[in-house]
Amino acid sequence: MGPQAIVFDMDGTLTDTEEIWDVVRRGLAADAGLAWPDGSTQAMMGMSTMEWARHLVEVVGLPYEPQEAARRTIEGMAGAYRRGIHVLPGAVEAVRRMGERYPIAIASSSPRLLIDTGIEVMGLADVVTVSVSTEEVERGKPAPDGYLRACELLGVDPAQCVAVEDATNGIKSALAAGMAVVAVPPHFHPPAAELLARTTVLETLDELTHELVEGLVA
Known part of the structure; x- marks a missing residue:
């Protein structure tokens, strides 16, 4: 017995x-001569691309259409990825360890390009069975x-799966899906x-x- 799958943010x-x-986002605001609003950093965590792009335009005040705000942000992120993603301690090992027994998925708010790039750079393409960008859902x-x-x-029951998350919106998302949630909270917000x-x-x-995960869905 145990979880039917492990789904990582x-x-x-x-x-x-x-x-x-x-x-990257603060840099776009600064380039436009805008002060950064209180709460915008936390608000955009976990949003889909169009959701945070609209936030950048409507709340932060970037002088672009949301599609252009998204394009500029993703290009900035892609540049950072090309310079090398900082993989968190134990992350690759944890995914591979879970993959020894359970199907593995990634459910991320990142655009598809950045999810695929991240999986490739981490060397996990052979372990991750499914990946979902919230751009691809409603x-x-x-x-x-x-x-x-x-x-x-x-093809699994969410109530029999474990989500691994860090941020507020992601934890709320997994809980709303009926999943058991393991949180590795950041010191950053x-x-x-x-x-x-x-x-x-x-x-x-680590x-x-x-x-641990077997005990969460027993």
Whole structure:
């Protein structure tokens, strides 16, 4: 017995890119002479591309159409990826360890290009069975759509699966999908304590073991 699948978030969970997203977006605002609004960093975590692109235009005030704001941001991120993604400690090992027993999926708010690039750079293409971008579903995180789609593609019951997340919107998304959630919260804008109380909190992915995930869906 055990989980039917393990579904990982990518940004902030496997790769340390949340701060890069923030730097790129803040850079676009600074180039346009705009102050960065309080709360925008947290608000955009987990949003789909068009959701955060609209936020950049409507809340931050970038003087572009949302599609152009998205294009400029993704190009900035792609440049950072080409210079090398910072993979979080134990991330690749954890995915491979889970892949020894369970199907593996990734459900990420990143655009498809960045998900595929990340999987390739981490050398996990042979382990990840399914990947979903929230661009490919109706709603981004904190809605459950991305996680539900990953489980649908794997042919598994979300209630019998474990999600591995880091950020507030991602945790809410996985919980809304009915999944057991393992949280590895960042020191950069950690989720609220009351939300983490609904998850199993780990310090690092080195602590993600077969015994742990089997206990979560028993």
